[in-house]
Amino acid sequence: MADDLSAPDNPTTGAERTEADLSDPAFRAGVVSLLGMLAYGELVSFFTVVTDADRAPSTVKKVSLTEVAIREFEHHKMLTARLEELGANPHEAMARFRPALDEWHRRCTPTDWYEGLMKVYAGSTIAADFYAECGRFVDPQTRTLVEQVLADSDHYAYAKRELEAGIIRDPKLAARMALWGRRIVGEALSQAQRAAADNDELTGLLIDQGSGHGLDLAELMHLFTRITEAHTRRMEDLGLSA
Amino acid sequence: MADDLSAPDNPTTGAERTEADLSDPAFRAGVVSLLGMLAYGELVSFFTVVTDADRAPSTVKKVSLTEVAIREFEHHKMLTARLEELGANPHEAMARFRPALDEWHRRCTPTDWYEGLMKVYAGSTIAADFYAECGRFVDPQTRTLVEQVLADSDHYAYAKRELEAGIIRDPKLAARMALWGRRIVGEALSQAQRAAADNDELTGLLIDQGSGHGLDLAELMHLFTRITEAHTRRMEDLGLSA
Numbered sequence: 001m002a003d004d005l006s007a008p009d010n011p012t013t014g015a016e017r018t019e020a021d022l023s024d025p026a027f028r029a030g031v032v033s034l035l036g037m038l039a040y041g042e043l044v045s046f047f048t049v050v051t052d053a054d055r056a057p058s059t060v061k062k063v064s065l066t067e068v069a070i071r072e073f074e075h076h077k078m079l080t081a082r083l084e085e086l087g088a089n090p091h092e093a094m095a096r097f098r099p100a101l102d103e104w105h106r107r108c109t110p111t112d113w114y115e116g117l118m119k120v121y122a123g124s125t126i127a128a129d130f131y132a133e134c135g136r137f138v139d140p141q142t143r144t145l146v147e148q149v150l151a152d153s154d155h156y157a158y159a160k161r162e163l164e165a166g167i168i169r170d171p172k173l174a175a176r177m178a179l180w181g182r183r184i185v186g187e188a189l190s191q192a193q194r195a196a197a198d199n200d201e202l203t204g205l206l207i208d209q210g211s212g213h214g215l216d217l218a219e220l221m222h223l224f225t226r227i228t229e230a231h232t233r234r235m236e237d238l239g240l241s242a
Numbered sequence: 243m244a245d246d247l248s249a250p251d252n253p254t255t256g257a258e259r260t261e262a263d264l265s266d267p268a269f270r271a272g273v274v275s276l277l278g279m280l281a282y283g284e285l286v287s288f289f290t291v292v293t294d295a296d297r298a299p300s301t302v303k304k305v306s307l308t309e310v311a312i313r314e315f316e317h318h319k320m321l322t323a324r325l326e327e328l329g330a331n332p333h334e335a336m337a338r339f340r341p342a343l344d345e346w347h348r349r350c351t352p353t354d355w356y357e358g359l360m361k362v363y364a365g366s367t368i369a370a371d372f373y374a375e376c377g378r379f380v381d382p383q384t385r386t387l388v389e390q391v392l393a394d395s396d397h398y399a400y401a402k403r404e405l406e407a408g409i410i411r412d413p414k415l416a417a418r419m420a421l422w423g424r425r426i427v428g429e430a431l432s433q434a435q436r437a438a439a440d441n442d443e444l445t446g447l448l449i450d451q452g453s454g455h456g457l458d459l460a461e462l463m464h465l466f467t468r469i470t471e472a473h474t475r476r477m478e479d480l481g482l483s484a
Binding site: 047053 | 282285288289292295296300301302304305308312315318322332333336337340
Protein backbone atom coordinates (compact mmCIF):
# COMPACT_ATOMS: atom_id res chain seq x y z
CA MET A 1 0.00 0.00 0.00
CA ALA A 2 0.94 3.65 -0.01
CA ASP A 3 3.61 3.40 -2.71
CA ASP A 4 3.37 7.16 -2.99
CA LEU A 5 4.48 7.53 0.62
CA SER A 6 7.40 5.16 0.77
CA ALA A 7 9.07 7.37 -1.85
CA PRO A 8 7.59 10.80 -1.08
CA ASP A 9 7.97 13.82 -3.33
CA ASN A 10 9.34 15.84 -0.46
CA PRO A 11 12.91 14.74 0.14
CA THR A 12 14.12 14.14 3.68
CA THR A 13 15.50 17.26 5.23
CA GLY A 14 19.25 17.14 5.87
CA ALA A 15 21.67 14.30 5.24
CA GLU A 16 20.48 10.71 5.36
CA ARG A 17 21.34 8.75 8.45
CA THR A 18 24.12 6.12 8.35
CA GLU A 19 24.94 3.09 10.50
CA ALA A 20 27.59 5.23 12.23
CA ASP A 21 24.83 7.49 13.62
CA LEU A 22 23.70 4.57 15.81
CA SER A 23 26.57 5.41 18.17
CA ASP A 24 24.61 8.58 19.09
CA PRO A 25 22.45 7.51 22.08
CA ALA A 26 19.59 9.90 21.23
CA PHE A 27 19.36 8.67 17.64
CA ARG A 28 19.63 5.05 18.71
CA ALA A 29 16.82 5.56 21.27
CA GLY A 30 14.66 6.98 18.47
CA VAL A 31 15.30 3.94 16.26
CA VAL A 32 14.54 1.62 19.18
CA SER A 33 11.28 3.51 19.79
CA LEU A 34 10.19 3.18 16.18
CA LEU A 35 11.06 -0.53 16.11
CA GLY A 36 9.28 -1.08 19.43
CA MET A 37 6.12 0.64 18.22
CA LEU A 38 6.16 -1.27 14.96
CA ALA A 39 6.92 -4.62 16.66
CA TYR A 40 4.03 -4.19 19.07
CA GLY A 41 1.80 -3.02 16.21
CA GLU A 42 2.58 -6.17 14.21
CA LEU A 43 1.95 -8.39 17.25
CA VAL A 44 -1.43 -6.74 17.84
CA SER A 45 -2.20 -6.98 14.11
CA PHE A 46 -1.57 -10.68 14.29
CA PHE A 47 -4.27 -11.01 16.98
CA THR A 48 -6.64 -8.72 15.10
CA VAL A 49 -6.36 -10.67 11.86
CA VAL A 50 -6.77 -13.98 13.66
CA THR A 51 -9.97 -12.67 15.24
CA ASP A 52 -11.20 -11.83 11.73
CA ALA A 53 -10.16 -15.28 10.54
CA ASP A 54 -12.02 -16.93 13.41
CA ARG A 55 -15.09 -14.87 12.49
CA ALA A 56 -14.84 -15.81 8.77
CA PRO A 57 -17.73 -17.96 7.59
CA SER A 58 -15.82 -20.67 5.68
CA THR A 59 -12.71 -22.71 6.41
CA VAL A 60 -11.28 -21.48 3.08
CA LYS A 61 -11.41 -17.86 4.32
CA LYS A 62 -10.25 -18.87 7.80
CA VAL A 63 -7.11 -20.46 6.36
CA SER A 64 -6.28 -17.65 3.94
CA LEU A 65 -6.64 -14.97 6.65
CA THR A 66 -4.61 -17.07 9.08
CA GLU A 67 -1.77 -17.12 6.56
CA VAL A 68 -1.95 -13.32 6.42
CA ALA A 69 -1.83 -13.17 10.22
CA ILE A 70 1.20 -15.43 10.43
CA ARG A 71 3.11 -13.12 8.12
CA GLU A 72 2.35 -10.27 10.55
CA PHE A 73 3.84 -12.36 13.33
CA GLU A 74 6.92 -13.06 11.19
CA HIS A 75 7.31 -9.30 10.79
CA HIS A 76 7.07 -8.96 14.55
CA LYS A 77 9.91 -11.49 14.93
CA MET A 78 12.09 -9.68 12.37
CA LEU A 79 11.59 -6.39 14.21
CA THR A 80 12.38 -7.85 17.63
CA ALA A 81 15.50 -9.50 16.16
CA ARG A 82 16.66 -6.05 15.00
CA LEU A 83 15.92 -4.61 18.45
CA GLU A 84 18.12 -7.30 19.98
CA GLU A 85 20.87 -6.54 17.46
CA LEU A 86 20.73 -2.95 18.69
CA GLY A 87 21.13 -4.17 22.27
CA ALA A 88 17.55 -3.32 23.26
CA ASN A 89 15.06 -5.47 25.16
CA PRO A 90 12.15 -5.92 22.70
CA HIS A 91 9.56 -6.31 25.46
CA GLU A 92 10.63 -3.05 27.12
CA ALA A 93 10.68 -1.28 23.76
CA MET A 94 7.14 -2.49 23.04
CA ALA A 95 5.80 -1.78 26.52
CA ARG A 96 5.92 1.99 26.04
CA PHE A 97 3.46 1.79 23.14
CA ARG A 98 1.01 -0.63 24.71
CA PRO A 99 -1.24 2.00 26.34
CA ALA A 100 -1.90 3.94 23.11
CA LEU A 101 -2.16 0.92 20.80
CA ASP A 102 -4.27 -1.16 23.21
CA GLU A 103 -6.57 1.79 23.74
CA TRP A 104 -6.99 2.26 19.99
CA HIS A 105 -7.94 -1.38 19.56
CA ARG A 106 -10.25 -1.24 22.56
CA ARG A 107 -12.07 1.80 21.18
CA CYS A 108 -12.25 0.34 17.68
CA THR A 109 -13.26 -3.25 18.33
CA PRO A 110 -15.15 -4.48 15.26
CA THR A 111 -18.50 -6.07 15.96
CA ASP A 112 -18.82 -7.88 12.65
CA TRP A 113 -16.99 -9.15 9.57
CA TYR A 114 -17.16 -5.88 7.60
CA GLU A 115 -16.12 -3.66 10.50
CA GLY A 116 -13.08 -5.91 10.89
CA LEU A 117 -12.21 -5.52 7.21
CA MET A 118 -12.70 -1.76 7.34
CA LYS A 119 -10.39 -1.52 10.32
CA VAL A 120 -7.68 -3.07 8.17
CA TYR A 121 -8.56 -1.08 5.08
CA ALA A 122 -8.68 2.33 6.77
CA GLY A 123 -6.85 1.82 10.07
CA SER A 124 -3.88 -0.45 9.41
CA THR A 125 -3.06 1.50 6.25
CA ILE A 126 -2.98 4.89 7.93
CA ALA A 127 -0.68 3.42 10.60
CA ALA A 128 1.51 1.90 7.86
CA ASP A 129 1.72 5.26 6.10
CA PHE A 130 2.88 6.87 9.32
CA TYR A 131 5.49 4.15 9.92
CA ALA A 132 6.74 4.55 6.33
CA GLU A 133 7.24 8.28 6.92
CA CYS A 134 9.20 7.54 10.11
CA GLY A 135 11.26 4.95 8.22
CA ARG A 136 12.90 7.76 6.24
CA PHE A 137 14.71 8.99 9.36
CA VAL A 138 16.49 5.82 10.48
CA ASP A 139 19.72 4.05 9.50
CA PRO A 140 19.73 2.17 6.15
CA GLN A 141 19.50 -1.35 7.59
CA THR A 142 16.53 -0.48 9.81
CA ARG A 143 14.94 1.41 6.92
CA THR A 144 15.19 -1.65 4.65
CA LEU A 145 13.56 -3.77 7.35
CA VAL A 146 10.73 -1.25 7.89
CA GLU A 147 10.08 -1.11 4.14
CA GLN A 148 10.07 -4.89 3.92
CA VAL A 149 7.60 -5.21 6.78
CA LEU A 150 5.29 -2.57 5.32
CA ALA A 151 5.46 -3.90 1.73
CA ASP A 152 3.23 -6.87 2.51
CA SER A 153 -0.19 -5.61 1.49
CA ASP A 154 -2.08 -8.89 1.03
CA HIS A 155 -4.39 -8.26 3.95
CA TYR A 156 -5.17 -4.78 2.68
CA ALA A 157 -5.95 -6.10 -0.82
CA TYR A 158 -8.09 -8.85 0.66
CA ALA A 159 -10.08 -6.38 2.79
CA LYS A 160 -10.57 -4.11 -0.20
CA ARG A 161 -11.95 -6.89 -2.42
CA GLU A 162 -14.32 -8.10 0.29
CA LEU A 163 -15.57 -4.58 1.07
CA GLU A 164 -16.12 -3.77 -2.62
CA ALA A 165 -18.12 -6.95 -3.08
CA GLY A 166 -20.07 -6.33 0.14
CA ILE A 167 -21.01 -2.78 -0.83
CA ILE A 168 -22.20 -3.92 -4.28
CA ARG A 169 -24.40 -6.57 -2.67
CA ASP A 170 -25.75 -4.22 0.01
CA PRO A 171 -25.51 -0.48 -0.79
CA LYS A 172 -26.62 0.39 2.77
CA LEU A 173 -23.29 -1.00 3.95
CA ALA A 174 -21.55 2.04 2.40
CA ALA A 175 -23.02 4.55 4.87
CA ARG A 176 -22.22 2.35 7.84
CA MET A 177 -18.65 1.80 6.63
CA ALA A 178 -18.08 5.53 5.99
CA LEU A 179 -19.11 6.28 9.57
CA TRP A 180 -17.01 3.46 11.00
CA GLY A 181 -14.01 4.54 8.87
CA ARG A 182 -14.21 8.07 10.30
CA ARG A 183 -14.32 6.73 13.81
CA ILE A 184 -11.28 4.50 13.21
CA VAL A 185 -9.21 7.34 11.80
CA GLY A 186 -10.30 9.82 14.47
CA GLU A 187 -9.28 7.40 17.21
CA ALA A 188 -6.02 6.60 15.39
CA LEU A 189 -5.06 10.27 15.28
CA SER A 190 -5.92 10.82 18.91
CA GLN A 191 -3.93 7.76 20.06
CA ALA A 192 -1.01 8.68 17.78
CA GLN A 193 -0.83 12.06 19.53
CA ARG A 194 -0.84 10.28 22.87
CA ALA A 195 1.99 7.96 21.76
CA ALA A 196 4.00 10.90 20.45
CA ALA A 197 3.50 12.91 23.64
CA ASP A 198 4.68 9.94 25.73
CA ASN A 199 7.79 9.24 23.63
CA ASP A 200 10.25 12.08 23.18
CA GLU A 201 12.70 9.70 21.47
CA LEU A 202 10.23 9.07 18.66
CA THR A 203 9.39 12.73 18.13
CA GLY A 204 13.14 13.45 18.26
CA LEU A 205 13.58 11.12 15.32
CA LEU A 206 10.91 12.81 13.26
CA ILE A 207 11.44 16.47 14.12
CA ASP A 208 14.65 18.42 13.73
CA GLN A 209 15.54 19.81 17.14
CA GLY A 210 19.02 20.92 16.14
CA SER A 211 20.50 17.63 14.90
CA GLY A 212 20.26 18.64 11.23
CA HIS A 213 18.03 15.61 10.65
CA GLY A 214 14.25 15.46 10.63
CA LEU A 215 11.42 17.78 9.68
CA ASP A 216 10.66 21.37 10.45
CA LEU A 217 7.11 22.37 11.33
CA ALA A 218 5.99 23.05 7.73
CA GLU A 219 7.35 19.67 6.61
CA LEU A 220 5.59 17.98 9.49
CA MET A 221 2.32 19.53 8.33
CA HIS A 222 3.01 18.24 4.81
CA LEU A 223 3.55 14.76 6.23
CA PHE A 224 0.13 14.78 7.89
CA THR A 225 -1.43 16.20 4.73
CA ARG A 226 0.04 13.36 2.64
CA ILE A 227 -1.28 10.77 5.10
CA THR A 228 -4.74 12.36 5.19
CA GLU A 229 -4.92 12.62 1.41
CA ALA A 230 -3.95 8.98 0.97
CA HIS A 231 -6.72 8.04 3.40
CA THR A 232 -9.26 10.17 1.52
CA ARG A 233 -8.27 8.49 -1.77
CA ARG A 234 -8.71 5.03 -0.23
CA MET A 235 -12.19 5.90 0.99
CA GLU A 236 -13.09 7.35 -2.42
CA ASP A 237 -11.87 4.14 -4.07
CA LEU A 238 -14.73 2.42 -2.26
CA GLY A 239 -17.14 5.22 -3.20
CA LEU A 240 -17.17 6.52 0.40
CA SER A 241 -16.59 10.03 1.71
CA ALA A 242 -13.73 10.29 4.19
CA MET B 243 1.96 -36.55 25.38
CA ALA B 244 0.40 -39.95 25.94
CA ASP B 245 3.50 -41.99 25.10
CA ASP B 246 1.75 -44.97 26.63
CA LEU B 247 -0.99 -44.74 24.01
CA SER B 248 0.98 -44.26 20.83
CA ALA B 249 2.50 -47.70 21.52
CA PRO B 250 -0.31 -49.48 23.39
CA ASP B 251 0.09 -52.82 25.16
CA ASN B 252 -2.83 -54.24 23.18
CA PRO B 253 -1.59 -54.88 19.65
CA THR B 254 -3.76 -53.90 16.72
CA THR B 255 -6.14 -56.66 15.76
CA GLY B 256 -5.39 -58.21 12.37
CA ALA B 257 -2.70 -57.30 9.86
CA GLU B 258 -1.37 -53.74 9.67
CA ARG B 259 -2.63 -51.62 6.82
CA THR B 260 -0.38 -50.91 3.85
CA GLU B 261 -0.34 -48.20 1.17
CA ALA B 262 -1.99 -50.72 -1.20
CA ASP B 263 -5.10 -50.73 1.02
CA LEU B 264 -5.76 -47.14 -0.05
CA SER B 265 -7.21 -48.53 -3.30
CA ASP B 266 -10.13 -49.83 -1.20
CA PRO B 267 -12.68 -46.95 -1.27
CA ALA B 268 -14.08 -47.72 2.21
CA PHE B 269 -10.63 -47.72 3.81
CA ARG B 270 -9.61 -44.59 1.92
CA ALA B 271 -12.80 -42.82 3.08
CA GLY B 272 -11.92 -43.75 6.67
CA VAL B 273 -8.42 -42.30 6.32
CA VAL B 274 -9.86 -39.13 4.76
CA SER B 275 -12.32 -38.85 7.67
CA LEU B 276 -9.57 -39.16 10.26
CA LEU B 277 -7.39 -36.61 8.46
CA GLY B 278 -10.36 -34.24 8.06
CA MET B 279 -11.22 -34.44 11.75
CA LEU B 280 -7.61 -33.92 12.76
CA ALA B 281 -7.08 -31.07 10.27
CA TYR B 282 -10.14 -29.23 11.54
CA GLY B 283 -9.11 -29.94 15.13
CA GLU B 284 -5.69 -28.39 14.54
CA LEU B 285 -7.22 -25.35 12.84
CA VAL B 286 -9.57 -24.81 15.79
CA SER B 287 -6.68 -25.38 18.22
CA PHE B 288 -4.78 -22.64 16.47
CA PHE B 289 -7.63 -20.21 17.20
CA THR B 290 -7.99 -21.46 20.77
CA VAL B 291 -4.33 -21.02 21.57
CA VAL B 292 -4.24 -17.57 19.98
CA THR B 293 -7.17 -16.55 22.18
CA ASP B 294 -5.13 -17.68 25.19
CA ALA B 295 -2.12 -15.78 23.88
CA ASP B 296 -4.21 -12.64 23.45
CA ARG B 297 -5.43 -13.04 27.04
CA ALA B 298 -1.89 -13.58 28.40
CA PRO B 299 -0.74 -10.77 30.66
CA SER B 300 2.74 -10.09 29.25
CA THR B 301 4.12 -9.76 25.73
CA VAL B 302 6.65 -12.50 26.62
CA LYS B 303 3.80 -14.99 27.22
CA LYS B 304 1.85 -13.67 24.22
CA VAL B 305 4.78 -14.40 21.93
CA SER B 306 5.60 -17.84 23.33
CA LEU B 307 1.96 -18.99 23.08
CA THR B 308 1.66 -17.56 19.57
CA GLU B 309 4.62 -19.72 18.54
CA VAL B 310 2.78 -22.75 19.91
CA ALA B 311 -0.33 -21.76 17.96
CA ILE B 312 1.58 -21.39 14.72
CA ARG B 313 2.88 -24.93 15.03
CA GLU B 314 -0.75 -26.11 15.30
CA PHE B 315 -1.48 -24.29 12.06
CA GLU B 316 1.56 -25.92 10.43
CA HIS B 317 0.12 -29.29 11.46
CA HIS B 318 -3.16 -28.27 9.88
CA LYS B 319 -1.31 -27.52 6.62
CA MET B 320 0.53 -30.87 6.70
CA LEU B 321 -2.77 -32.71 7.18
CA THR B 322 -4.55 -30.87 4.37
CA ALA B 323 -1.57 -31.54 2.09
CA ARG B 324 -1.99 -35.28 2.80
CA LEU B 325 -5.73 -35.01 2.11
CA GLU B 326 -4.93 -33.47 -1.27
CA GLU B 327 -2.43 -36.24 -2.00
CA LEU B 328 -5.26 -38.69 -1.41
CA GLY B 329 -7.43 -36.79 -3.91
CA ALA B 330 -9.77 -35.40 -1.23
CA ASN B 331 -11.00 -31.80 -0.85
CA PRO B 332 -9.69 -30.76 2.60
CA HIS B 333 -12.53 -28.30 3.21
CA GLU B 334 -15.16 -30.96 2.50
CA ALA B 335 -13.31 -33.46 4.69
CA MET B 336 -13.22 -30.93 7.55
CA ALA B 337 -16.82 -29.76 7.10
CA ARG B 338 -18.27 -33.03 8.41
CA PHE B 339 -16.58 -32.52 11.78
CA ARG B 340 -17.42 -28.87 12.23
CA PRO B 341 -20.75 -29.36 14.06
CA ALA B 342 -19.32 -31.60 16.80
CA LEU B 343 -16.03 -29.75 17.24
CA ASP B 344 -17.58 -26.26 17.11
CA GLU B 345 -20.21 -27.34 19.61
CA TRP B 346 -17.55 -28.68 21.97
CA HIS B 347 -15.66 -25.40 21.83
CA ARG B 348 -18.88 -23.41 22.25
CA ARG B 349 -19.84 -25.39 25.34
CA CYS B 350 -16.33 -25.20 26.80
CA THR B 351 -15.39 -21.58 26.19
CA PRO B 352 -12.88 -20.60 28.88
CA THR B 353 -13.69 -17.43 30.76
CA ASP B 354 -10.22 -16.82 32.11
CA TRP B 355 -6.52 -17.66 31.79
CA TYR B 356 -6.62 -20.84 33.93
CA GLU B 357 -9.74 -22.26 32.32
CA GLY B 358 -7.98 -21.83 28.97
CA LEU B 359 -4.93 -23.71 30.23
CA MET B 360 -7.08 -26.48 31.71
CA LYS B 361 -8.88 -26.90 28.42
CA VAL B 362 -5.53 -27.65 26.83
CA TYR B 363 -4.29 -29.80 29.70
CA ALA B 364 -7.42 -31.97 30.00
CA GLY B 365 -9.24 -31.44 26.70
CA SER B 366 -6.67 -31.31 23.94
CA THR B 367 -4.83 -34.27 25.45
CA ILE B 368 -7.86 -36.53 25.59
CA ALA B 369 -8.56 -35.67 21.95
CA ALA B 370 -4.91 -36.37 21.07
CA ASP B 371 -5.09 -39.75 22.80
CA PHE B 372 -8.14 -40.64 20.74
CA TYR B 373 -6.45 -39.54 17.49
CA ALA B 374 -3.36 -41.60 18.41
CA GLU B 375 -5.54 -44.69 18.85
CA CYS B 376 -7.14 -44.08 15.44
CA GLY B 377 -3.69 -43.60 13.93
CA ARG B 378 -2.99 -47.31 14.47
CA PHE B 379 -5.54 -48.24 11.80
CA VAL B 380 -4.32 -46.21 8.84
CA ASP B 381 -1.62 -46.66 6.18
CA PRO B 382 2.02 -46.20 7.27
CA GLN B 383 2.53 -42.79 5.64
CA THR B 384 -0.61 -41.33 7.21
CA ARG B 385 0.28 -42.95 10.53
CA THR B 386 3.72 -41.30 10.53
CA LEU B 387 2.08 -37.95 9.83
CA VAL B 388 -0.49 -38.41 12.63
CA GLU B 389 2.27 -39.34 15.09
CA GLN B 390 4.34 -36.35 14.03
CA VAL B 391 1.40 -33.98 14.50
CA LEU B 392 0.56 -35.42 17.92
CA ALA B 393 4.17 -35.54 19.17
CA ASP B 394 4.31 -31.79 19.67
CA SER B 395 3.44 -31.42 23.33
CA ASP B 396 4.86 -27.96 24.09
CA HIS B 397 1.48 -26.42 24.70
CA TYR B 398 0.53 -29.24 27.03
CA ALA B 399 3.79 -28.87 29.00
CA TYR B 400 3.29 -25.11 29.15
CA ALA B 401 -0.28 -25.45 30.45
CA LYS B 402 0.84 -27.98 33.06
CA ARG B 403 3.60 -25.72 34.42
CA GLU B 404 1.29 -22.71 34.61
CA LEU B 405 -1.48 -24.70 36.31
CA GLU B 406 0.90 -26.22 38.86
CA ALA B 407 2.27 -22.79 39.73
CA GLY B 408 -1.26 -21.31 39.88
CA ILE B 409 -2.54 -24.03 42.23
CA ILE B 410 0.45 -23.59 44.56
CA ARG B 411 -0.22 -19.84 44.72
CA ASP B 412 -3.97 -20.24 45.20
CA PRO B 413 -5.12 -23.63 46.54
CA LYS B 414 -8.78 -22.68 45.93
CA LEU B 415 -8.02 -22.84 42.21
CA ALA B 416 -7.74 -26.66 42.51
CA ALA B 417 -11.45 -27.20 43.23
CA ARG B 418 -12.51 -24.91 40.42
CA MET B 419 -10.14 -26.62 37.97
CA ALA B 420 -11.31 -30.11 38.97
CA LEU B 421 -14.89 -29.09 38.24
CA TRP B 422 -14.00 -27.42 34.95
CA GLY B 423 -11.87 -30.45 33.94
CA ARG B 424 -14.85 -32.77 34.46
CA ARG B 425 -17.06 -30.54 32.37
CA ILE B 426 -14.50 -30.44 29.53
CA VAL B 427 -14.15 -34.21 29.44
CA GLY B 428 -17.88 -34.85 29.74
CA GLU B 429 -18.57 -32.55 26.80
CA ALA B 430 -15.69 -34.08 24.83
CA LEU B 431 -17.13 -37.58 25.23
CA SER B 432 -20.60 -36.48 24.27
CA GLN B 433 -19.39 -34.64 21.15
CA ALA B 434 -17.10 -37.54 20.22
CA GLN B 435 -20.15 -39.83 20.24
CA ARG B 436 -21.96 -37.36 18.02
CA ALA B 437 -19.02 -37.22 15.57
CA ALA B 438 -18.81 -41.02 15.51
CA ALA B 439 -22.55 -41.41 14.92
CA ASP B 440 -22.39 -38.94 12.01
CA ASN B 441 -19.37 -40.57 10.34
CA ASP B 442 -19.65 -44.23 9.44
CA GLU B 443 -16.32 -44.06 7.59
CA LEU B 444 -14.50 -43.18 10.80
CA THR B 445 -16.16 -45.89 12.87
CA GLY B 446 -15.46 -48.31 9.99
CA LEU B 447 -11.78 -47.54 10.38
CA LEU B 448 -11.79 -48.22 14.10
CA ILE B 449 -14.15 -51.19 14.38
CA ASP B 450 -13.80 -54.50 12.57
CA GLN B 451 -16.99 -55.01 10.59
CA GLY B 452 -15.66 -57.98 8.60
CA SER B 453 -12.55 -56.44 7.02
CA GLY B 454 -10.15 -58.26 9.33
CA HIS B 455 -8.87 -54.87 10.49
CA GLY B 456 -9.97 -52.87 13.52
CA LEU B 457 -11.22 -53.60 17.00
CA ASP B 458 -13.88 -55.92 18.36
CA LEU B 459 -16.19 -54.67 21.10
CA ALA B 460 -13.95 -55.80 23.99
CA GLU B 461 -10.95 -54.10 22.44
CA LEU B 462 -12.98 -50.94 21.89
CA MET B 463 -13.81 -50.94 25.60
CA HIS B 464 -10.12 -51.31 26.39
CA LEU B 465 -9.37 -48.34 24.19
CA PHE B 466 -11.78 -46.13 26.12
CA THR B 467 -10.43 -47.46 29.42
CA ARG B 468 -6.88 -46.55 28.40
CA ILE B 469 -7.98 -43.04 27.43
CA THR B 470 -9.91 -42.57 30.67
CA GLU B 471 -7.04 -43.85 32.81
CA ALA B 472 -4.57 -41.52 31.13
CA HIS B 473 -6.94 -38.62 31.85
CA THR B 474 -7.27 -39.65 35.50
CA ARG B 475 -3.46 -39.80 35.84
CA ARG B 476 -3.12 -36.31 34.35
CA MET B 477 -5.62 -34.91 36.85
CA GLU B 478 -3.87 -36.67 39.72
CA ASP B 479 -0.55 -35.20 38.56
CA LEU B 480 -2.05 -31.81 39.45
CA GLY B 481 -3.43 -33.16 42.72
CA LEU B 482 -7.00 -33.09 41.36
CA SER B 483 -9.63 -35.83 41.30
CA ALA B 484 -10.90 -36.69 37.82
